[in-house]
Amino acid sequence: MQLFELVSPRLFRPLAGPNRAFYAELLLLLWEECRHTADYSISRAEAVSRAEDYFAALAKPLALDADDAGDEAEQPTRDPHTLALGFLLRLRRTxxxxxxxxxxxxxxxxAFVPEVAPLLEALEEILNPRVVTYTGKLYKAWQLLQNIGEEKSPYENVLREVASDLEALNKSLRALNASIGHYIDRLTRNRTPQEVLELFDQYEEKVVAAAYHRFKTSDNLFNYRAYLEEELDDCEAExxxxxxxxxxxxxxxxxxxAAPAVRALIQKLRDSLEEMSTL
Structure with a gap:
């Protein structure tokens, strides 16, 4: 099944038009209210009220987007009620x-259409990256594998959980690794060489030294890797x-x-540990 058989072909129009920044902020504002409800819903009156508060605080004249090729954009307005109704209507239409x-x-x-929930979570993740606890994930994996012999559902409650945790950890490390270059580029843009050197002095003192101290004094991959590999060997042998x-x-x-699939998953976990050491 293709993406636009599941979601509206017009879904991304609000995020590609002149008001994209405001649609993105409004979507995340409403999502924060709806994400923990049973059906991702909010009363219509409350949604309008939240949107009105947003546009009142924005205090900026905006023209509602033309919804179709034949429509004409309306004249800019500051009226929070008009903007709230117009923006919410377009989010429904798209x-x-x-x-x-x-x-x-x-x-x-x-209510948010269920299929857009992962997109909203992704937008939230871009703005507010979740902190993955490095040591916590490894410790949990080790504890689960250590007690696998006592578990009634060893694949469902142990091996699959460990695979999910290690994948999440590697995903987080890859994202961190990839973002460092972008962060340094933003940090040094339009600065003089002297300013850049001063920044890196501060970075070394506040970030690198602290990270090295944590690396040397806390449990990490190198403490757990041998134990995890032993437990994976035990999974396959016992x-x-x-x-x-x-x-x-x-x-x-x-x-x-089933047995070949389990062996493949165990090998995938070994590969995840190997990949982790290179990130």
Whole structure:
């Protein structure tokens, strides 16, 4: 199935038009209110109120986007109510929001279309990257593998969890590694050589030295890697039949396919540890 069979082909129009910055901020503002509700919804009145507060604080004249090729953009306005209704309407028309009719006891609501939730999480992640606890993830993986013999569902509750945690950790390290160059570029742009040298002196003192101290004094990959590899070897040597049985149950595959799949996953975990050491 293709992407635009699941979401509206017009989905990205608000984020590609002249008001893209305001749509992005409004989307994240509403998402913060809706992300923990059962159906990603907020009452229509509350959504309008939140949008009005946003545009009132913005205090900037904006012209509502033309929604289709034949439409004309309206004249700029500062009126928060007009802007709130216009922006919310366009988010509905382009497939971000859907209206839920009210009932005798409940007022009408607006809800995010479920398929856009990962996109909203990605936008939030760009602005506010989550901090992945390096030591915590490794310690959790080690603890899970160490107790795999006592687990009734060793694949579902241990091996799959460890795979997810190590992948998240590597993803975080890759993102950090890739972002360093961009950060340094932004930091040094339009600065004199002397200013750049002063910045790097501060960076070495406040960041590098502190990181080196943490590296030497806290548990990290090099403390845990040997233990994790031993536990993975033990999984393959001692627990493979139980892991394969649980894998077949969870993934609904033939028993004959389960053991090779578990071996492949164990090797993938070894590869993840190897990759981690290079990041």
């Amino acid at each position: 497939g971000w929001l859907e209206e839920q009719p009210g009932s005798y006891e409940e007022e009408p609501a607006l 627990h493979l039949p139980r892991l394969a049985l649980d894998y077949a149950r969870v993934e609904r595959c033939a028993p004959g396919e």
